[in-house]
Amino acid sequence: MQFAVPPRKGPSPPPYARASLLTFHRRKQLKATAILTLALLAVFFLLSQLFRNRAGNSAAPIGTSGVVIVTLLDRASYSDSYLQKIIKNREDYAERHGYTNFFANLSDYDSYIGNSPRSWGIVPAVRHAMASHPSATYFFHLDAHALFMNPNESLEARLLNKHRLESLMRRDVPVVPPDSIIKTFSHLRSEDIDLIATNDAEDLATGSFVIRQGDFARFFLDTWFDPLYRSYNFAKAETHSLEHIVQWHPTVLARLALVPQRVINSYSKDSTHAAVDGTYKDGDLIIRFFECDTDPKRSCEKEMGPYYSLWAKKLKIE
Amino acid sequence: MSLPRSPSPRPGSGWLSPSSTLGSGRSTPFNSFYPPALSDPWLAAKAKSDEVRGYPSFSTPNKGFFSRSKRRIIATLPGFRMRSTSPKIYAEKDGVIYGSGRGWRSLWLGRTTLRRRRSRFFLAMLLLALGYLFFWTFFVEAFRRSIFGGGRKFVIILQSNTEGGVMEWKGAREWATERNSILNKKEYAKRWGYNLEIVNMLAKKRYSHEWREGWEKVDILRETMRKYPNAEWFWWLDLTTYIMEPSYSLQGHLFDRLEEVVYRDINEYNPLNITHPPIQPYFDEISRSANGDDDPSSIQVLLSQDCGGFNLGSFFVHRSLFTERLLDTWWDPIMYEQKHMEWEHKEQDAFEYLYTNQPWVRSSVAFVPQRYINSFPPGACGDSLDPKFHYTEGGRDFVVNMAGCDFGRDCWNEMYQYREYSKWLNRTRWQRLRSWYLDMYRALFGD
Numbered sequence: 210m211q212f213a214v215p216p217r218k219g220p221s222p223p224p225y226a227r228a229s230l231l232t233f234h235r236r237k238q239l240k241a242t243a244i245l246t247l248a249l250l251a252v253f254f255l256l257s258q259l260f261r262n263r264a265g266n267s268a269a270p271i272g273t274s275g276v277v278i279v280t281l282l283d284r285a286s287y288s289d290s291y292l293q294k295i296i297k298n299r300e301d302y303a304e305r306h307g308y309t310n311f312f313a314n315l316s317d318y319d320s321y322i323g324n325s326p327r328s329w330g331i332v333p334a335v336r337h338a339m340a341s342h343p344s345a346t347y348f349f350h351l352d353a354h355a356l357f358m359n360p361n362e363s364l365e366a367r368l369l370n371k372h373r374l375e376s377l378m379r380r381d382v383p384v385v386p387p388d389s390i391i392k393t394f395s396h397l398r399s400e401d402i403d404l405i406a407t408n409d410a411e412d413l414a415t416g417s418f419v420i421r422q423g424d425f426a427r428f429f430l431d432t433w434f435d436p437l438y439r440s441y442n443f444a445k446a447e448t449h450s451l452e453h454i455v456q457w458h459p460t461v462l463a464r465l466a467l468v469p470q471r472v473i474n475s476y477s478k479d480s481t482h483a484a485v486d487g488t489y490k491d492g493d494l495i496i497r498f499f500e501c502d503t504d505p506k507r508s509c510e511k512e513m514g515p516y517y518s519l520w521a522k523k524l525k526i527e
Numbered sequence: 528m529s530l531p532r533s534p535s536p537r538p539g540s541g542w543l544s545p546s547s548t549l550g551s552g553r554s555t556p557f558n559s560f561y562p563p564a565l566s567d568p569w570l571a572a573k574a575k576s577d578e579v580r581g582y583p584s585f586s587t588p589n590k591g592f593f594s595r596s597k598r599r600i601i602a603t604l605p606g607f608r609m610r611s612t613s614p615k616i617y618a619e620k621d622g623v624i625y626g627s628g629r630g631w632r633s634l635w636l637g638r639t640t641l642r643r644r645r646s647r648f649f650l651a652m653l654l655l656a657l658g659y660l661f662f663w664t665f666f667v668e669a670f671r672r673s674i675f676g677g678g679r680k681f682v683i684i685l686q687s688n689t690e691g692g693v694m695e696w697k698g699a700r701e702w703a704t705e706r707n708s709i710l711n712k713k714e715y716a717k718r719w720g721y722n723l724e725i726v727n728m729l730a731k732k733r734y735s736h737e738w739r740e741g742w743e744k745v746d747i748l749r750e751t752m753r754k755y756p757n758a759e760w761f762w763w764l765d766l767t768t769y770i771m772e773p774s775y776s777l778q779g780h781l782f783d784r785l786e787e788v789v790y791r792d793i794n795e796y797n798p799l800n801i802t803h804p805p806i807q808p809y810f811d812e813i814s815r816s817a818n819g820d821d822d823p824s825s826i827q828v829l830l831s832q833d834c835g836g837f838n839l840g841s842f843f844v845h846r847s848l849f850t851e852r853l854l855d856t857w858w859d860p861i862m863y864e865q866k867h868m869e870w871e872h873k874e875q876d877a878f879e880y881l882y883t884n885q886p887w888v889r890s891s892v893a894f895v896p897q898r899y900i901n902s903f904p905p906g907a908c909g910d911s912l913d914p915k916f917h918y919t920e921g922g923r924d925f926v927v928n929m930a931g932c933d934f935g936r937d938c939w940n941e942m943y944q945y946r947e948y949s950k951w952l953n954r955t956r957w958q959r960l961r962s963w964y965l966d967m968y969r970a971l972f973g974d
Contacts, residue, residue: 428849431886435884441861457859460852
């Protein structure tokens with residue numbers, strides 16, 4: 210039977226039209242499945258990354274600010290009232306910002322220091338603080354003869370914040386003042402930094418530095434405390450040893466940030482050897498009575514007295 | 528109702544289900560284009576009778592492939608003339624003609640198309656066999672060298688030209704030792720796709736004027752790491768080593784089974800009597816534990832101990848921050864200044880010192896029993912033949928290290944002996960058969 214016009218046949222295409230391989234409907238379906246699989250893959254990838262990071266990182270999880278203030282106290286040489294002042298000052302500061310205090314006894318480390326000067330005790334003390342606070346990130350070693358004078362300023366705001374640290378880092382300056390040929394790297398970024406220290410007019414300061422928990426800290430502290438350094442008769446014991454390490458070992462220098470002295474290490478006006486603009490001014494976070502313990506003409510307790518009452522007054526006003 | 532056949536689809540109207548037409552009331556087909564609805568008993572009977580008649584409407588005669596082209600196929604078949612060539616063979620006595628109809632010839636070579644196909648097949652097989660014989664190792668080695676093979680993760684650093692003849696004249700025997708040692712490592716590295724870095728240990732004023740020759744090893748390790756940025760493990764080998772079993776890959780021999788092979792607690796074998804683990808209370812848990820974190824992925828240095836302590840004649844270093852730090856502190860001028868008179872073995876003693884005194888080193892160093900990477904020849908570790916250190920015949924040890932052969936022993940002689948023994952151990956099947964045959968012959972008929 211012949212028809213003039215072929216009968217219409219519903220939604221299916223006319224037989225003479227070229228059949229497309231993929232109908233509109235099928236194409237839509239395919240698109241949907243493709244997007245879905247991509248999304249699923251992305252989710253799996255993200256999850257795997259997350260868990261890998263969690264499993265592989267032995268250091269503290271990101272986000273916990275965890276700062277530990279390490280203080281090495283020589284209970285035998287100083288009066289209890291003096292030490293109590295220091296402790297009170299630091300406990301107040303730690304409480305305000307959620308930090309932890311670690312007070313170590315110098316006498317605990319005597320047997321490990323051996324015949325070397327007792328000032329070496331700071332190295333095992335910091336290592337000890339790290340062992341007892343494995344989840345904290347930053348360890349701030351502050352010499353005992355020092356006070357927090359600006360209790361409301363947190364360490365993050367003062368120093369540890371990424372942008373703050375980036376702006377404070379002194380690049381391409383001699384590590385050991387005044388004219389060491391070894392200079393701090395100029396390309397370092399705040400992520401690279403594991404050790405933050407300051408210079409005074411003569412040396413790298415060991416009385417106030419921040420170190421980050423991790424493999425570097427273990428390596429650095431163990432190297433610093435090496436028996437051959439302790440037996441070497443450095444004139445300034447651990448300070449010169451630190452300077453030696455920093456100048457001879459680029460793996461340490463590459464992790465070191467030098468910041469201006471007054472950020473964490475302002476010297477009182479009685480202290481000598483402050484760097485240019487290194488003497489305490491009102492509003493600084495910390496005042497240190499540098500070398501008040503080694504100089505026989507000075508007395509730490511006397512020097513600290515007025516500043517302590519200044520700090521106590523500030524607390525009362527609040 | 529039952530159908531004679533399964534219902535079939537119809538053009539234009541999809542699937543016809545029997546029930547849809549059952550109650551339609553039509554008794555005659557309205558469209559002759561479609562076959563009649565089989566539900567109708569009358570039509571069903573008609574269809575059946577059509578089938579019986581033998582000319583189903585849908586099939587046409589001569590439609591099958593064979594029936595259509597039978598003639599053509601037959602015409603193309605080669606003619607097969609019997610008795611034309613060797614009738615005596617094909618005609619049996621009882622008159623039955625062997626191979627009547629289709630002879631074996633027609634199956635074999637008789638047909639041109641088949642013949643061509645078959646010969647092509649044989650040619651391909653032959654080529655494959657030849658390719659296997661001549662190129663298989665080439666392909667395997669190329670694969671191992673490629674990024675997928677994993678061979679590029681390893682670098683063998685071979686010390687050579689020790690002193691460079693500056694201190695002592697280099698004679699023929701020294702040259703021969705060096706040549707053989709280098710060739711041995713070259714072949715091994717080629718076989719497994721590893722990188723080989725032969726370093727010239729020529730005495731340099733830069734090192735010798737401060738008595739710090741061992742410092743060079745550290746510098747070389749650093750330079751090599753820079754040169755091969757994609758490699759992971761670096762294997763230091765002294766010149767007087769010989770790889771006895773080139774069929775062992777580093778992966779299979781060591782790195783795929785680190786957990787089973789290594790020990791991290793030095794108390795397992797402790798010739799230096801190092802106090803382990805450190806007991807100071809100010810160390811963290813990992814530093815104070817005897818096994819570190821006990822995770823094979825934290826191993827960065829892999830070495831063996833001989834009867835006198837650490838042996839750095841054959842050891843592995845992994846590229847990592849740890850290694851960078853270790854290489855950095857390994858040679859410290861202040862330590863060296865105080866100790867260089869005592870440290871007779873230079874870098875080896877310095878490393879022992881670091882291991883003993885700096886606990887961060889311990890948690891990433893692992894030891895492997897000596898005979899895995901560093902077997903000694905008799906005489907290298909005292910007069911005893913303790914199988915803990917010494918190569919034993921039949922033990923199939925990986926590497927032999929003729930340590931100290933230049934002190935009162937003969938390096939070239941030892942290397943020659945081990946080279947021949949290694950060749951004999953790893954002889955091919957054919958050689959094995961030949962020697963077996965010769966042995967038999969000798970046993971039977973004497974020399």
